[in-house]
Amino acid sequence: MKLYTADGIPNPRIVDIAMYEKDLNLERVIVDFLEGENRASSFLVKNPAGQIPVLELDDGTIISEVTAIIEYFEEVCPDPFLVGTIAKERAEARMWARRVDLAVMEPMSMAFKYGIGKNYFEKRITVYPEAAESMKNKAQDGLVWLDNVLAGKQFLCGDRMTYGDIMLYCYTDYFKKTGQKVESGLVHLTHVLDSIAERPSVQKTA
Template structure:
């Protein structure tokens, strides 16, 4: 296998997931800023032109971070970062879905349509007027999530550190660098963020 890697939170999610599982493989950097991901060679790997992409041993490719991480979990089940049984896997997928749809997507597009508009308007459809509203939705959903963490849970799935935590951590860390820092009033999430940041995999 080989990981086509780049800057950005999504490739980092896969690297952090791999670090937690002790998976190592060759990596090939793709120049995102230079538009290499929109050129023919990469579009053969992922027709959406997004990052990352995983080349399998049979020469086929996987994209989409959840699909890549679930594939790696099946190939190397331990340590389980999604779940060891149907109940654990369902719980992780539930939280991953909630975080992705309600927080990460809004945070990402708030940035793409706002501060990064000059970069993204040549690459994807953009809606500049939507940027403030998208950021507001992400902030609102983070406030909701902070309330969900108020019962003293250590991670999104209770005591288990999972893909859901990795997804949220990488995007919140990115948000802090692009004008969408976590509101310190979300004290439960702030404590969670500090805990996750101390993990060795956070350096991936």
């Protein structure tokens, strides 16, 4: 299998960490997104959305989207699990991943694309600079909310790390460099993020 990916940005890093957690041996093919390689016709054949990461199976099947790739990893290599072993666990993991996506990941991304990343992204998507600050504030509200719900918990799903935790870590770790940091007073959230940062799978992608 081949994993078309990139270093240093959140979505590819999420999948890389999941790959290392499961000790999967995949060929990593680096895509130069800054030079627009992911928008080239040769890549769009694989993923018409022009996004990375992309997983190419041995039979040529293409799987894109972070969650879909992680779900595939879970099916072919369930141990250690990042989704769950029974229906209740899987539903809980998907619930928290979606909450993280809506409360933190989407507004952080929009704040960046509409704000300091505008000059790069306006060539690729429609940007709304007037919305940048409100998206940044929405993401901060999401972090405060997560801090409250994480009180007394090791991870989003209690004592088991799931892919939602990886998503949360990768986005907060990346966007702190763009002025969207986790405030020091969010002690419960900081504790969870610090524990994730210590994992070998995460350190391999640092």
